[in-house]
Amino acid sequence: MLGSADLIAVVPTTDMAAAAAFYSDVLGLDLVAADEFALTYSANGTSLRVTAVPELEPSPYTVLGWAVDDMASTLDALADARVPARRFEGMGQDGRGVWTAPGGARVAWFADPAGNLLSVTEAAPSTAST
Numbered sequence: 280m281l282g283s284a285d286l287i288a289v290v291p292t293t294d295m296a297a298a299a300a301f302y303s304d305v306l307g308l309d310l311v312a313a314d315e316f317a318l319t320y321s322a323n324g325t326s327l328r329v330t331a332v333p334e335l336e337p338s339p340y341t342v343l344g345w346a347v348d349d350m351a352s353t354l355d356a357l358a359d360a361r362v363p364a365r366r367f368e369g370m371g372q373d374g375r376g377v378w379t380a381p382g383g384a385r386v387a388w389f390a391d392p393a394g395n396l397l398s399v400t401e402a403a404p405s406t407a408s409t
Contacts, residue, residue, distance in 0.1 A: 286325055290342055290395050291332040297392035298329045305360045337394035344398040350377060350385050353399050362389050365396065 292298040299318055302308045308320040308327065318329040327343070347353045354364060354375055364376025365388040372378045377387045383403025390396055 288322070288325060288327045288343060290327065290329055290391070290393075291335050292329050292391070292393040292395075293332060293335050294392060295329075295331055301392050302327070302329055305357075305362060335393055337390070338396060340396060341388065341398045342395050344400060347399045347401055350387065350399065350401040351375075353401075354387055357389055365389055 295315075295318065299310070299313070302318065302320055303310050308322050310318060311321050311326075312319040316331055320327040320329070322345075354377070357364070364372075366372055366376050367378075367388070370378045372387075375387065377385050379385050380403075385401040385403075386398055388396055388398045
């Protein structure tokens, strides 16, 4: 039924100004609409609505994630913007906060100003031989 419909991602915030600064200035998403209820961004063609809510208990799991080609440069850019990597006990993350999944994908987490857990994932290196 919805397989051919465009996906709209939604994330909550209690502070629209802080969310706007983060998603626009730090993450570099293009703002396409704004009103008192939500900020709407284009995230490489996917619509992201940052929705105003009166209160928020951030989830302990990832609510938004991005696939990146270069984990190191992405983490450098986040660090330059003073967005620290999040660390989780028992995950075996490296010194930069990167966890390597059993299949070889590399994942790092960070939070938006509302405390929503976000992630970046670098695909596992290709194991194809020539």
